Amino acid sequence: LKLTGVTDDIPNPGVGSVSSANYSVDTRPADTTGPTTATIALANSALKAGQTTTVTITFTEPVSGLDVSDFVCGSGSLSAPTANADRTVWTSTFTPTDNVNAATNTIRLNLTGVTDDIPNPGVGSVSSANYSVDTRPADTTGPTTATIALANSALKAGQTTTVTITFTEPVSGLDVSDFVVPNGSLSAPTANADRTVWTSTFTPTLNANDATNTIELKLTGVTDDIPNPGVGSVSSANYSVDTRPADTTGPTTATIALANSALKAGQTTTVTITFTEPVSGLDASDFVCGSGSLSAPTSNADRTVWTSTFTPTLNVNDATNTIDLKLTGVTDDAHNPGVGSVSSANYTVDTRPADT
Template identity: 60%
Template sequence: GTGSAESANYSVDTKRPTATITLADNALTAGETTTVTITFNEPVTGFDASDIVCMSGTLSPPTANAGRTVWTATFTPTANVSALANTIHINLGGVIDDTGNAGTGSASSDNYSVDTTRPTATITLADNALTAGKTTTVTITFSEPVTGLDTSDIVCPNGTLSSPTANAGRTVWTATFTPTANVNALANTIRVNLAGITDDAGNTGTGSADSANYSVDTWPADTAGPTATVTLADTHLTVGETTTVTITFNEPVTGFTRDDVVLSEANGTLTDPTTNDHGRTWTATFTPTAGVENSSNTIGVNQEGVRNAAGRAGTGHAHGPRYQIDTRAPVLASATVNASQLVLRYTEGTSLDATHIP
């Protein structure tokens, strides 16, 4: 033969799609997101979230540019995670180029870190019952090293706090609490505003942390203990009546019972006293004795039987006002007829009408 013979044109495309993965931010903290960019070496189809494995977070469905070579998605880290070593993997077997070649193997991003744990704190006082002249150490223990803590982040009722200082690891901070003078307060807590502190990854705390309750009683040592005032709702008691007795102390007390009430001049009985304001005001019901007529009755309180929050007992007795009891019914002393008059004599003044005469 002479010359040559040629076939029609044919194409060869055996190049499979490959990808590179980049994150706009490789160090993610609480509240942050970042853009993930997947760049293919050629246009592809079939790429979706099922082809992607994300560590320590979630990825939105990827969207492509007009040429289908660059796909982007938003990565949101998982909350309350601390993980320094993470990568995003793509299964290239799930993507196809325009000639039908599927990718093989996988592509991985560079390493990225996720730290979305926010700092938390616990607060303890070495002494929870502060009296005059005392101070105590306040310890604030954080879940991780923090910066930025100062007195502006701390609320201390009925006292002041020195500037907190940290240990070498910045996880334990201590300060000295000095109670306010001349205060009596049973319910107090120290509060730390966690939004004012930051961990080493840049995460700020949220909300606040509170200590357990502590009491402050800084009345001077020579100040008398609890004192009481006794009042009666009704100071003129007759047959069938009762009245409420109110015993008000100048500060909340404990240990007060009916045994601390002096009834030797009361001419009556008293129920057990109860309180609804943490021991400052106590009430009981007084029932006068039958057959008594007396205008100089009084109820007393033995103040030595009660104690305030600092454990200081009262001294002496308190007495209520004088009140009148008249529970004795009039007695007919004599009945005589004088001419046309019936004369009735009673042991004391009373009222009488015809219905009382048989």
């Protein structure tokens, strides 16, 4: 109160001023809502092996009750958060998980775990911006393994197949010169988006027949992203190639050889019949023998060589003989019947009793 504005009854004007004791005013609406927002900031958003970083959580009003149980952290953990004097800014240390590679992570804070000074509990949740974690040990070794898979492992004439090469990490530099490909060739390999899976087309060589083949990859021709060169080599499982023209003709030739071509009384000899391909159905009825007979022929494992025992007729003297084989009695593996006949070289038979 300014006393100069008043007079007494004389009238003398007042002098100076006087004040009341203190009073407070708070006419804001009643605070019934707890914290609904905060910001979470990492000092480093790309964490490597051995690193930690400070996480700062900033509220728009003082809060209480914040602890690590209020957070959900991708690929790491937080230390117990500590507050500044007015409890609006809290800090914690983030430690990433060992041996992890994760490009997409956030720290989420459940605000329901804190209260303001009323105390009202917080509402909802907030998240940090993205951060990455790569705490794998330093990579000093290039690719050492891969798988090579053929979609078709039994190639016929006119066929091709897809070859898929799968690596355990992204690689660069793969080309056809890195492969050893028996009985065929590969097209230039192409990679998927992350360069872990490469595909190529295998084309078998024409007019080839080989049941035992593998594709070998020399890993020294590729590098990882460090870049470390690959080490060693890997091979596919076995595949077969039979690109011969369709077989429509049966056996047309064979050789018939007698181990002894001059038979005497009491002797027998082995007869060997050799075909240019496996045959079935050969028996003694397919032969015409001069001055003797054949036992039932038996074959080797692949049915290209058959043997029989020739026994000459008794008391015969014949200087001109052959064994004739009618090829129409046998078939090849395509079930084509043989064509024509073949004969052995000449042999002699003299099984007369000794002239005494």
